[in-house]
Amino acid sequence: MSTIPRCRRSFGQSSLAPGWPDFESPGPFEPKRWSAGGDEPVTGDYTLNSPGFLQRNLPHSRRGKANALTILAAIAITIILSTTIPHFLRLGNILNILEQLSILGFMSIGMTFVMVSGGIDLSTYTIVSAGSVVGATAMVSGGYSPLVGCFLMVLVGLAFGSINGVAIAFGRMIPFIVTLSTMVVAQGFAIWFTQAQSISGLPDSYVDAISGKVFDVPIPAIIIIAVAVIAGVILDRTQYGRWLYLTGTNEAAARISGIPVRLTIFLAYVFSGLMAGITAIVLTAMVGTATTAMVRDERLMDVIATTVIGGASLKGGSGSVLGTMFGLLFITVLGNSFNLLGVSPFVAIVIKGAVLVMVIGLDVLRSR
Amino acid sequence: MTIKTPHWSRVSRRSLMKGIAGAATLAVPTATILGPARRAYAADKKVTVGMAWPGMQDAVWSTSKTLLESLAAQSNPPIELVFTAADMDVAKQASDVKDLISKGIDVILVFPIDSKAISSSVKDAHDAKIPVMSFLRQVHADAKYQADVFVGIDAKWQEYSSAKSVFTKMQKSNVPVKGVLWVSGDLRDENSRLRGVGLQEAAKEFNATILQDLPANWDPLQAAAVLAPALKAYPDANVLAIASDVMMSGVQKVLQDANKWHPFPDPNHMYFISVDVFPIGLQLLREKYLDADTLFDVKGMCQKAIEYLPKLAAGEKLKDVLIQGPAYTQENVDDPALQAQLWAK
Numbered sequence: 043m044s045t046i047p048r049c050r051r052s053f054g055q056s057s058l059a060p061g062w063p064d065f066e067s068p069g070p071f072e073p074k075r076w077s078a079g080g081d082e083p084v085t086g087d088y089t090l091n092s093p094g095f096l097q098r099n100l101p102h103s104r105r106g107k108a109n110a111l112t113i114l115a116a117i118a119i120t121i122i123l124s125t126t127i128p129h130f131l132r133l134g135n136i137l138n139i140l141e142q143l144s145i146l147g148f149m150s151i152g153m154t155f156v157m158v159s160g161g162i163d164l165s166t167y168t169i170v171s172a173g174s175v176v177g178a179t180a181m182v183s184g185g186y187s188p189l190v191g192c193f194l195m196v197l198v199g200l201a202f203g204s205i206n207g208v209a210i211a212f213g214r215m216i217p218f219i220v221t222l223s224t225m226v227v228a229q230g231f232a233i234w235f236t237q238a239q240s241i242s243g244l245p246d247s248y249v250d251a252i253s254g255k256v257f258d259v260p261i262p263a264i265i266i267i268a269v270a271v272i273a274g275v276i277l278d279r280t281q282y283g284r285w286l287y288l289t290g291t292n293e294a295a296a297r298i299s300g301i302p303v304r305l306t307i308f309l310a311y312v313f314s315g316l317m318a319g320i321t322a323i324v325l326t327a328m329v330g331t332a333t334t335a336m337v338r339d340e341r342l343m344d345v346i347a348t349t350v351i352g353g354a355s356l357k358g359g360s361g362s363v364l365g366t367m368f369g370l371l372f373i374t375v376l377g378n379s380f381n382l383l384g385v386s387p388f389v390a391i392v393i394k395g396a397v398l399v400m401v402i403g404l405d406v407l408r409s410r
Numbered sequence: 411m412t413i414k415t416p417h418w419s420r421v422s423r424r425s426l427m428k429g430i431a432g433a434a435t436l437a438v439p440t441a442t443i444l445g446p447a448r449r450a451y452a453a454d455k456k457v458t459v460g461m462a463w464p465g466m467q468d469a470v471w472s473t474s475k476t477l478l479e480s481l482a483a484q485s486n487p488p489i490e491l492v493f494t495a496a497d498m499d500v501a502k503q504a505s506d507v508k509d510l511i512s513k514g515i516d517v518i519l520v521f522p523i524d525s526k527a528i529s530s531s532v533k534d535a536h537d538a539k540i541p542v543m544s545f546l547r548q549v550h551a552d553a554k555y556q557a558d559v560f561v562g563i564d565a566k567w568q569e570y571s572s573a574k575s576v577f578t579k580m581q582k583s584n585v586p587v588k589g590v591l592w593v594s595g596d597l598r599d600e601n602s603r604l605r606g607v608g609l610q611e612a613a614k615e616f617n618a619t620i621l622q623d624l625p626a627n628w629d630p631l632q633a634a635a636v637l638a639p640a641l642k643a644y645p646d647a648n649v650l651a652i653a654s655d656v657m658m659s660g661v662q663k664v665l666q667d668a669n670k671w672h673p674f675p676d677p678n679h680m681y682f683i684s685v686d687v688f689p690i691g692l693q694l695l696r697e698k699y700l701d702a703d704t705l706f707d708v709k710g711m712c713q714k715a716i717e718y719l720p721k722l723a724a725g726e727k728l729k730d731v732l733i734q735g736p737a738y739t740q741e742n743v744d745d746p747a748l749q750a751q752l753w754a755k
Contacts, residue, residue, distance in 0.1 A: 145505060331527035333500050382513050387466045
């Protein structure tokens with residue numbers, strides 16, 4: 043019997059031959075109760091011994107170590123910036139950073155699912171604009187309640203996510219091309235729908251409920267943390283999460299193993315669309331207006347960088363919501379620090395570009 | 411079978427998380443308590459201004475930044491400008507304003523990407539007792555929270571002014587307006603939209619018809635791509651209006667290819683309206699290919715902003731300033747007074 047982890051993850055990956063999933067059972071993938079840790083492996087129906095939580099999460103492989111180092115470096119830089127920059131550690135700024143996490147956060151979580159499946163979603167930021175203008179129009183011009191408006195924002199996100207999912211999972215089209223096309227369609231739709239006009243005059247009940255504060259903590263920060271926990275559980279603790287990792291690691295092997303690969307990929311894009319819809323709800327309330335320029339293409343690079351810093355690979359099969367949240371914190375703190383330090387925007391663009399190049403380089407190094 | 415973990419990784423992620431959380435728990439309240447209190451503004455002291463800029467990619471944005479910095483350096487009382495750039499992202503501009511508030515600046519000068527969306531940032535600043543100047547783009551009249559003062563350009567008037575002078579010229583020359591082709595900027599950009607409204611108003615006044623709106627995203631190549639088929643679709647169109655000189659090079663190439671590139675008063679001259687007065691616009695006015703170009707008066711705007719900032723910090727009530735740049739035509743292009751107003755040379 044061999045002792046190997048369940049699947050490839052950002053932490054605790056095994057060193058199996060590349061291109062083969064980390065298990066040997068050819069049958070359907072059933073959820074099993076694993077041992078709580080320690081040196082006593084639990085044997086089940088599989089021909090493998092299953093490690094406990096700590097073993098699964100400790101960085102065994104080179105990739106796992108690289109992921110851990112990346113996250114540690116991001117945390118170290120965050121701590122250095124936070125202790126050296128004036129005004130950084132003020133309560134107001136900390137809450138400001140927490141609130142800002144939500145701008146990229148939902149999209150980054152959605153992107154994590156898609157990247158773990160081995161794909162990419164370039165359309166997420168324009169779906170935000172499309173959802174935002176539809177929901178806001180319903181509330182402002184249609185006189186519908188905020189609940190209906192929010193539902194429509196999510197519905198638009200799910201619709202575009204489904205289009206991506208169907209084309210990629212069932213149409214076997216290339217994710218880059220499909221989502222690039224959807225990006226243009228969603229942007230065009232938003233412009234056509236609004237005639238490039240911003241929509242303001244949103245109901246106070248909606249704006250206050252989403253962008254307000256609870257005990258001085260911004261509600262968007264609470265929402266992003268809640269969504270991150272739920273998404274983390276889905277990716278970490280459910281059968282679907284395991285399907286996603288295995289599909290991203292080796293799609294052919296996953297299919298042979300009885301995993302519904304197409305459904306798995308389809309749902310990843312639908313989830314990304316859902317996250318775009320939630321972004322639309324939160325951002326529209328935070329800005330108090332729906333516009334076609336709600337989020338621009340530069341933010342897409344931030345979303346990808348956030349996810350890759352957090353351990354996701356552009357080649358699929360790895361990544362975690364927790365890692366993405368660290369990446370998100372790093373990117374958000376970096377932007378906040380530039381503004382607090384008064385770094386010239388020209389210089390900031392160069393530094394940010396350099397960080398992105400390093401992140402991509404890091405992904406290549408981790409994959410070797 | 412025993413799982414052997416590598417030596418270096420014996421510190422578990424849980425322990426690591428505990429350490430980080432502990433450090434953060436101690437650091438945050440300590441720094442919050444020890445951190446400097448928010449600075450109160452005194453009239454004789456340096457004024458720190460947070461500049462929420464839409465981006466740095468555009469010549470107007472970067473030029474106005476340079477002009478403002480140079481004027482601020484000569485200002486008395488001294489003015490320190492802290493720039494942020496939002497890359498034309500509405501959400502990022504909102505978070506930039508929050509960062510500037512966290513920094514503890516005295517005044518916020520915001521160049522809004524969206525005239526409605528900026529209202530929530532104005533509210534954030536006002537909640538922190540920081541006055542706000544809106545620069546170049548006014549906070550929308552319907553917006554709930556208004557900036558304390560606006561210093562900017564009348565974008566609608568710009569296109570209107572250029573168009574009016576060309577339609578007047580055609581009227582005087584007894585040339586009928588057979589149709590206007592409109593190469594607009596970015597559909598999502600409010601200045602572009604307002605310039606379109608200015609053109610519509612002038613066209614209505616002179617009973618001229620705008621045949622087609624051709625969005626070109628401020629891009630000369632895209633301008634060429636959209637104009638070429640429109641010229642074929644409307645061969646009788648004899649007026650071309652563009653939203654900015656930045657698209658001039660693409661438009662010129664298409665007009666040359668369509669044999670419509672002739673200087674005034676050639677009978678085949680295509681009457682040509684533009685805005686901004688960049689060097690290429692000046693050159694084409696002198697060569698009589700372009701008929702009117704209205705100045706984007708960045709200099710005037712920056713001077714007024716720097717004059718207003720210390721007053722705003724001191725709590726003075728100020729009136730909005732809407733700068734209407736002059737229209738440059740083939741007749742007045744070399745006027746020394748107009749030449750002195752140019753910023754893009």
